[in-house]
Amino acid sequence: xxxxxxxxxxxxxxxxxxxxxxxxxxxxxxxSAYSKPNEKNMGNLRMHLTNYAINKGxxxxxxxxxxxxxxxxxxxxxxxxxxxxxxxxxxxTVTIMREIREMIIKTLLSA
Numbered sequence: 001x002x003x004x005x006x007x008x009x010x011x012x013x014x015x016x017x018x019x020x021x022x023x024x025x026x027x028x029x030x031x032s033a034y035s036k037p038n039e040k041n042m043g044n045l046r047m048h049l050t051n052y053a054i055n056k057g058x059x060x061x062x063x064x065x066x067x068x069x070x071x072x073x074x075x076x077x078x079x080x081x082x083x084x085x086x087x088x089x090x091x092x093t094v095t096i097m098r099e100i101r102e103m104i105i106k107t108l109l110s111a
Contacts, residue, residue: 001084009108028077062074082097
């Protein structure tokens with residue numbers, strides 16, 4: 001599964017820096033099963049890109065009709081992605097989220 005994440009951050013102040021990360025976010029899924037890029041599949045944008053504009057015309061695109069059913073559709077929640085990573089890849093999602101928070105902080109500090 002290939003996806004991108006949209007996370008929502010609120011900056012309430014810069015001196016001192018006050019940052020809040022919303023508990024959930026949005027994951028956009030590619031509508032074609034991902035495989036490593038090669039000469040034959042390089043033109044399959046729906047495999048390599050997760051843009052809504054590209055994937056909405058795909059036969060594999062599924063609209064989301066119920067926000068509570070985050071296990072279906074081409075747009076899913078961050079909570080779904082973390083559950084998926086933990087279950088299928090045995091990923092340490094606590095560490096993943098800590099590293100994401102650190103990247104957000106460093107990005108804002110650099111600005």
